[in-house]
Amino acid sequence: MSEPTRYGRLIGASLGPGDPELITRRAWAVLQSGARWLYPVKKAEESSYALSIVERGGLTVPADAEQLLFPMTRDPEILGRAWVFAAERTVALLGEGRDLVFLVEGDASTFATFGHLARVVRELVPVIEVETIPGVSSFAAAAAAADTVLAEEDETFAIIPAAYGVELIDHLLDEFDTLALLKVKPLIDEIIELLARRELLTSSMFIEKVGSPDERIVRDVASLKGEKVNYLSLMLVQNPKRLRGELRRGCRQRRGASAAALAAVDPASRP
Structure with missing residues (x-):
């Protein structure tokens, strides 16, 4: 056997x-x-x-x-x-x-x-x-190379392949503070047009082949329109004007809620 x-x-x-x-x-x-x-x-x-x-x-x-x-x-x-x-x-x-x-x-x-x-x-x-x-990951390295942050405190962050299209990207800009758009090569012109309409060109950046000898960071993303970019490229898009709903969970607590919680566990703290 x-x-x-x-x-x-x-x-x-x-x-x-x-x-x-x-x-x-x-x-x-x-x-x-x-x-x-x-x-x-x-x-x-x-x-x-x-x-x-x-x-x-x-x-x-x-x-x-x-x-x-x-x-x-x-x-x-x-x-x-x-x-x-x-x-x-x-x-x-x-x-x-x-x-x-x-x-x-x-x-x-x-x-x-x-x-x-x-x-x-x-x-x-x-x-x-x-x-x-x-x-x-490429998007984490890109943020570090471009001297920016992906999310702070209670900000939201999403990672999507750009191939899902500008309609979905447009929708997600209202739902997230920062988007990492991966593999933007086929839709670069359409994305730039969307960012222009949304007045987000100045809060966006393009990063190509991050970490390699051919790394390229472009902050004037409008200048890329009509250009053929590398497959290994992404865009970081931030929406500083995004309207946020009430935070139900997270690290932050309202002062009143904190005081009430303290009083519940320590009666001596009550006024």
Whole structure:
């Protein structure tokens, strides 16, 4: 009777948005642990942005590192074949008993390929152990690079892919103090027109390839109209004129409520 297969672990190593100095100590250790590297590409034999982050950090790519293809298409048939191959190949490699570390740009839990890959792998072989190492997200790094904040005290903050369209973005501007609009490339002109109508151009900024040598921060977002921007770009939009409703929960308490609460637990404090 043959022994059951001993599978290695599947580890999603978040690398941050581009600056290798933002790689966490945990991810850095895993990259040098002897685990086999997997990294995503959009086209066969194309360069990998995730791989470039660790290369700029000074690590040598192992000779047995392997790419997995995740094509940039909405064709369900093409996507389906690619996902099935990636998951089956990952399971086959894990079946050798060696850990695999999948390189993830940004954070592995936020709009990342790794979550879907890990889910399909566990559907194929439920006993496979998965570890996700968190990392710095692109919008957090962008706010730091642009010397701004995403939210303070009781302010609200939303993260959405810009592909949902300007109608939804327009609605959310009334619901949130700050919006992080991801992957703005296809709708950049429409978003700029919306911000102009809402008089929010001066409280918006565009950040491209944050943390990389090609990082670009544009505060005059109107100047981008008609320009072809990089896929790895986002916008931070703040609405300082947003009307807020009554805060029902939060850190702040009304003075009257605080005094009443104190009196309830300490009768000596009552007037």
